[in-house]
Amino acid sequence: xxxxxxxxxxxxxxxxxxxxxxxxxxxxxxxxxxxxxxxxxxxxxxxxxxxxxxxxxxxxxxxxxxxxxxxxxxxxxxx
Numbered sequence: 001x002x003x004x005x006x007x008x009x010x011x012x013x014x015x016x017x018x019x020x021x022x023x024x025x026x027x028x029x030x031x032x033x034x035x036x037x038x039x040x041x042x043x044x045x046x047x048x049x050x051x052x053x054x055x056x057x058x059x060x061x062x063x064x065x066x067x068x069x070x071x072x073x074x075x076x077x078x079x
Contacts, residue, residue, distance in 0.1 A: 025050070032058075040068030 033046030039062065048054040 035062070038069070040070075040072070 029046055029049045031046075032049045033043045036045040037043040045058065048058040
């Protein structure tokens with residue numbers, strides 16, 4: 001059985017889209033790991049972007065939590 005050019009094109013296109021999606025997810029995780037680290041949290045919290053519900057909760061936590069780096073800055077200013 002010969003495969004048609006359309007089937008081969010569909011397979012290549014699907015693999016290309018999957019590869020691009022994988023690259024986008026890797027970049028997103030890398031960015032959130034860096035943001036977590038700069039905010040004073042563990043960089044590993046950025047890995048929560050891979051967990052479906054936790055990624056939404058984590059963004060809200062970052063937005064409204066008192067960051068450790070800000071706590072430290074406030075303590076240094078009070079001295």
